[in-house]
Amino acid sequence: MVDDIEYMNAVIDVILCINCNMCHKICQKNYPAGLRKPQNWLQGWGEENIRATSSSGGFGQEIMRAMIRNGGAVAACKLKEGKFKFELFEDESRIPEFIGSKYVKSNPTGIYQTVKDSLKTGKKVLFIGLPCQVSAMRNYVKDDKNLYTVDLICHGSPSAKLLYKAISEYGYDLKKVKAIYFRSADKFAVETQPVPIVPKGVQDRYTMAFLSGLCYTENCYSCHYAQTERVGDLTIGDSWGTELSGELSKGVSLALCQTEKGKEMLDMMDFNFYDVDFNAAIQNNHQLRHPSELPQERKKFFEDLHRGKSFRQAVFHAYPKTCFKQSVKKLLIKMKLYSGGQ
Structure with a gap:
């Protein structure tokens, strides 16, 4: 394989x-x-x-x-x-x-x-x-x-290599993670053991890429x-x-x-x-009814990865507005101006 x-x-x-x-x-x-x-x-x-x-x-x-x-x-x-x-x-x-x-x-x-x-x-x-x-x-x-x-x-x-790359950029080693959770009921976010890799209410880049069918x-x-x-x-x-x-x-x-x-x-x-x-x-x-549709941004996403860009950079390049919105939410949560929530 x-x-x-x-x-x-x-x-x-x-x-x-x-x-x-x-x-x-x-x-x-x-x-x-x-x-x-x-x-x-x-x-x-x-x-x-x-x-x-x-x-x-x-x-x-x-x-x-x-x-x-x-x-x-x-x-x-x-x-x-x-x-x-x-x-x-x-x-x-x-x-x-x-x-x-x-x-x-x-x-x-x-x-x-x-x-x-x-x-x-x-x-x-x-x-x-x-x-x-x-x-x-x-x-x-x-x-x-x-x-x-x-x-x-x-x-x-997606390839497991993408998950490995994505969570390593958040400071986690997939080989050392004992458990990983991708969602709970109607809440979507990657968690490990179970600790969110981003604050609650913020969508991590891997989840963003997956839900959009990008990867x-x-x-x-x-x-x-x-x-x-x-x-x-x-x-x-x-x-x-x-x-x-x-x-x-x-x-x-x-x-x-x-x-x-x-x-x-x-x-x-x-x-x-x-x-x-x-x-x-x-x-x-x-x-x-039908398979997931191929996003127009997918080609650019993988080209960025093959050029050596980080996973987060590649997702940002594909969906800058969505990434910017999540970054603002993360900042507001850090400043205690926003309580989170999907």
Whole structure:
């Protein structure tokens, strides 16, 4: 895998290649796993203690807990030694290591074979990942009857190298950070352990770049999976546009169910489910209609980075007015003339 910050591609080593063509046959880009139309649309949240420690309503935590309590294993992503990698686990006490939104490209290297080996023992395995990763997993294990999948409603994802560069400029070493949080309910900001890298109420440059779609790898802007039909047994995201607007500050999860396995997982869960207006859900989650749009400023942003400019300088060059506004807010907070707030 070659990570050049603005793209990440699989490159064949022609010396080692035996021309079996297997990589092409199971590649989720060349042969996407079948998409399925959602049969059920739901929204809701978990118990208050679960909801309070989740990015949204706690669906991810609860589905992991349900699978483990029913004798299965879970494959999900966590931060470890500066890398966002997947691990397979069966210990319920480890769930906090894997919770939370991750606004960065995760590395699935090795997890496909690990899951396949576990499935061979007859164990049920839940895989939670981006739609492209779920598609790859389904291709790799040939839709094994014991594989259960949850895909995430994904905006797009930047290279982890960009995150490393961004937070290092704020004085943090990603390799030494034990935990990182990108958001809480409807509040968006990067926090470590959890300490905001900028004052509360000010948007850091990494969050700014992510939410504007400035820094994703190039393939994200033509994503095949950003549509209403989904690749996972279940799909989870945020219930933006919900009529339960008073609950958004606490977090409301959106769940789409595509298959019988999805229904089985929903039945396992202890969750407060409510009906949702699927037209409103689609309207307020553009990733259920189309990929994120390529910003005009993206080319200039990466040109600045390749010229050696700092991450903060590159974002400022792309969005000077927005950056200036955030800098003024930071100054006013420091002078105690402004109390913060998103």
